[in-house]
Amino acid sequence: DTEVTQTPKHLVMGMTNKKSLKCEQHMGHRAMYWYKQKAKKPPELMFVYSYEKLSINESVPSRFSPECPNSSLLNLHLHALQPEDSALYLCASSHPLWGTASYNEQFFGPGTRLTVL
Amino acid sequence: TQLLEQSPQFLSIQEGENLTVYCNSSSVFSSLQWYRQEPGEGPVLLVTVVTGGEVKKLKRLTFQFGDARKDSSLHITAAQPGDTGLYLCAVDSGTYKYIFGTGTRLKVLA
Numbered sequence: 001d002t003e004v005t006q007t008p009k010h011l012v013m014g015m016t017n018k019k020s021l022k023c024e025q026h027m028g029h030r031a032m033y034w035y036k037q038k039a040k041k042p043p044e045l046m047f048v049y050s051y052e053k054l055s056i057n058e059s060v061p062s063r064f065s066p067e068c069p070n071s072s073l074l075n076l077h078l079h080a081l082q083p084e085d086s087a088l089y090l091c092a093s094s095h096p097l098w099g100t101a102s103y104n105e106q107f108f109g110p111g112t113r114l115t116v117l
Numbered sequence: 118t119q120l121l122e123q124s125p126q127f128l129s130i131q132e133g134e135n136l137t138v139y140c141n142s143s144s145v146f147s148s149l150q151w152y153r154q155e156p157g158e159g160p161v162l163l164v165t166v167v168t169g170g171e172v173k174k175l176k177r178l179t180f181q182f183g184d185a186r187k188d189s190s191l192h193i194t195a196a197q198p199g200d201t202g203l204y205l206c207a208v209d210s211g212t213y214k215y216i217f218g219t220g221t222r223l224k225v226l227a
Contacts, residue, residue, distance in 0.1 A: 004159075031213060042205055042217035043160070056213060090159050094213075103148035103167065104209035108159035 003027075004109035006091050012115045015081060021112045023074040023091030032074040033106065034066055035090040043090055049074060081116045088113055121206055121218035129224045130196055138191045138221045140206035147209075149189050151180055154203040163191075196225045 004025045013019050023032065031050045035043035048056035049068040057066075063085075065077040074091055092106040124139045140149070148167045152160035164173050166182035166189060173180045177200075179192040193200055206218040 006159075033213070033215075040203075040220075040222070042220050043215075045214060048213045050213065088157070092159075103165065104213060104215065105148075105150060105162065105165050106207075106215060107162060108152075111157070111159045113157060 004091055004093055004107050006089075006109035006112050008112060009110070010113045010115075012117065013078065013081065014117050015083075017081075018077070018079045020078065021076040021089055021091075021114075023076075023109055024072055025093040025107070025109075026072055027093060027107065028071075029093035029095055029107075030071055031094045032068060033092040033094075034064075034074070034076050035092065035108075037088045037090055037111070047076075078114075081114075083116050086114055086116045121208065121216055123204075123206060123218040123221045125221060126219065127222045127224075129226065132197055132225055132227050133195050134225075136193050136196060136223070138193075138204050138223070139188065140190070140218050141188045142208075143187065145186050147186070149182060149186075150207045151189070151191055152205045152207060153200075154205060155201075160203075160205055193223075196223075198225045198227050201225050 007022045033048050034046040036046055037043040045058050046060045047066040052068045063080050067075040088111045090111045091109040094104055094106045122141045148165055150165050151163045153163055154160040164180045166180055169186045170184045171182045177194045181190045201224050204221045207215050210216045
């Protein structure tokens with residue numbers, strides 16, 4: 001099973017709302033990622049979790065708050081977003097580099113299309 | 118900053134034609150991935166190349182890693198409308214930071 005699932009598929013929220021994006025994988029991967037992708041652009045890395053600990057934060061605004069409750073789940077909590085935060089949010093997972101993999105091969109979920117009004 | 122330049126940026130071809138997409142950098146990589154992404158969906162991993170000069174085939178898709186491990190190419194034989202999408206190469210710049218190429222948007226017309 002090489003599936004990463006994400007919910008919801010689509011989300012529309014106002015600038016004062018609080019919402020969460022969810023991601024789940026059951027491949028035994030211990031590294032999980034959040035990416036943001038604008039139309040016609042490559043994905044941009046936001047956060048990386050390794051063994052449930054935040055290892056990379058790419059200077060993301062604090063209105064985005066990641067959480068890794070366990071090795072299979074990854075959340076992204078959203079609060080007070082701006083219209084320019086509208087994008088496709090992608091979750092990915094991989095084996096950690098010092099685990100069973102000698103190279104980083106990431107598997108992506110289908111994404112959440114977020115629209116901020 | 119490592120850059121992965123892909124060419125061409127856009128490609129619109131007729132069904133049955135062949136095409137090649139290139140991914141170039143001035144840096145050496147230990148591995149390189151190719152993904153295909155359809156609109157509104159996440160990227161799907163097509164292949165990982167690891168050894169310089171390596172050639173991998175996936176049905177009508179042929180992937181090659183340059184001898185010096187600085188570049189890669191993706192060749193599609195007899196393209197079909199189902200091949201339409203955004204093709205991305207990607208490398209790990211170290212410690213989980215994936216760098217994506219600039220992308221090649223392919224449209225195959227029936």
